[in-house]
Amino acid sequence: MRRTSIAALVAAAFLAPSLLLPAAQAAPTTVALGRASLESVNYAGRFVRHQDYLGRMDPVTSSSDSRLRSDATFTVVPGLASSSCYSFQAVNGMFLRHRDYRVRLETNDGSATFRADATFCAETGSVSGSTTFASYNFPARKLRHKNNELWIDPAEDTALFQADSSFYLRAPWVAKSTANPVVPGLFADPHLTHAGGRYYLYPTTDGYAGWSGTAYTAWSSADLKSWTFHGNILDLGPGVSWADNSAWAPAVVAKNGRYYLYFSGGAASGDTAKQIGVAVSDSPAGPFTDALGRPLVAAGAYTGQAIDPMVFTDTDGTSYLYWGQGALRVVPLNADMTSFDAARVRAITPSGYNEAPFMFRRNGTYYLMWSENDTRSEDYRVAYATSSSPMGPFTNRGVILSKNLGLGIKGPGHHSVVRSPTSDTWYIAYHRFAVPAGNGTNREVAIDRLTFSSDGAIAVVVPTP
Incomplete structure (x- = not known):
């Protein structure tokens, strides 16, 4: 692992710490998502780490004990408060956040305060190749080390402060050794599909109290291993007139030369009932635009909660919309993909069904899949049934995905299925409690x-x- 000393570049700062530099606004920048360790610019060999849940800087080498190397390793994830910024998740599942301006390690409680305190926006650092991180909710303050402790302090135009607040993102002291989760960060309800030679993943953004997230994101991959983050593709607040909260369970399908995003949404105030909408884009990576200016499935129109839409297109070109929590319904969509004949809606709720329907066809058999129990329960799981028709009747075939406590895996469910475009190879994407510190609102995608x-x-x- 390369450790570059830059003492010569900042020597003047230490000889004259009050030396003023020209005032300048640091330029926003991007950093790679995934595991990394953060090295001090002006103290080569010292790394951000947590000790007794407090953030600090300490020397770390390849001969350091495993606990120290683990404490100095973080996963850079899309910011809990903004996907255009970043959060730092420790190996133990907790996050760096500031409280009373001191940086510490805590469990994400999903609150707006925690998410803002745990989000940092990247800017160009004081030395080429380095990065500085401004507080999301106090943008005039930057993450910096002071007497080997981590704080967010008001930015100063001194060489010393700029060096103290600049970091190199290095290879992690502890590399990720498992295949899952496939994307870094807190996400749930993944819809996995294939379009234009790439796999696309559309999840619910997780980590919000009450699942109150407002934006959908997209990821893409050529091999289901290395993923590109495309950022927000639809934000309910500015992008949807009838919903600004509870952006849940997206599903995307290609039709008519366009891409249709079906989604659940609710209002942050007033009537909290969820409704299903549809948005459209010319690209699978978005951005998507609300197609109707109103819900496709309105709250109260049918029994059960109007969430978890999924669209399946059969070999004859007919597309079917499935949805519902507590009760499952299906209806053929019209050719425009944004309307249907209400008289053709059919209830097909199987025994054990709670939510998250998914349909696919293989060798002439239709497979209807769903999730049982509550997503907050470690017993959340996936079951399925089969039929000779996409609208049933269906024969229940039992549970095919459930917890494995021996591996620390709890609550696997709300899945999707995709076939490789070149073979009869199939994959299942699902969420689970984040390992090791997750729960029903801190989930990850496998x-x-x-x-x-x-x-x-x-x-x-x-x-x-």
Whole structure:
């Protein structure tokens, strides 16, 4: 691991710490998502770490004990308060946040205060290749080390402060050793599909108290391993007139040369009932625009909660909309993909169904899948049924994905399924409690193989770490 000393570049700052530099606004920049360690610019070999839940700077080397190297390793994830900024998640699942301007490590409680305190916006650092991080909710303050402690302090135009607040993002002291989660950060309800030679992943942004997130994001990959983050593709607040809260469970389908995003949304105040909308884009990476200016499925129009839309297109070109919590419904969509005949809506709720329907077809058999129990429960799980028609009737086939406490995996569910475009290879994407410190609002996305027996039955999925 390369450790570059830059003492010569900042020597003047230490000889004359009050030396004023020309006042300048630091330029925004981007940093790579994923595991990293943060090295001090002006104290080569010292790294951001947590000790007794407080952030500080300490020397770390390859011979340091495993606990110290782990404490100096973080996953850079999209910011909890803004996907255009960043948050730092420790190996133990907790996040760096500031409280009373002191930086410490705490468990995400999903509150707006915590998410803002744990979000930092990247700017160009004082030395080439370095980065400084401004507080999201106190933008005039920057993350800096002072007497080997981490604080957010008001920015100063001194060489010393700018060096203290600049960091190199280095290779992590503890590398990620598991295939899952596939994307860094807190996400749930993943919809995985294939378009234009790439896989696209559309999840719910997680980590909000009451699941009150407002924006949808997109990720893409050529191999289901290395992922590109495309940022927000639809923000309910400015982008949807009838919803500004509870951006849940997106699903995207290609049709008519365009891409249609089906989503759940509610209002942050007043009537909290959820409704289903549809947005459209010319690109699978967005941005998407609300297609109707009103819900596609209004709250109260049918029993059950109007959430978790999913669209399946059959081989004859007919597209079907499935949705609902507590009760499952299906209806053929009209050719415009933004309307349907209400007289054709059919209730098809299977035994054990709670939410998150998904439909696919293989070898002439239609597979209806869903999640059982509550997403806050470690017993959240996936079951399925089969039919010779996308609208049923269906024969229940049982549970194929559930918890594995031996691996620390709890609550695996709300899934989607995709087939490789070049073979009969299938994958299942789902969320689970984040390992090791997750819960029903701190979840992460996993992908595993989906396999079939000779008679077409889905084999039980063994969730992988």
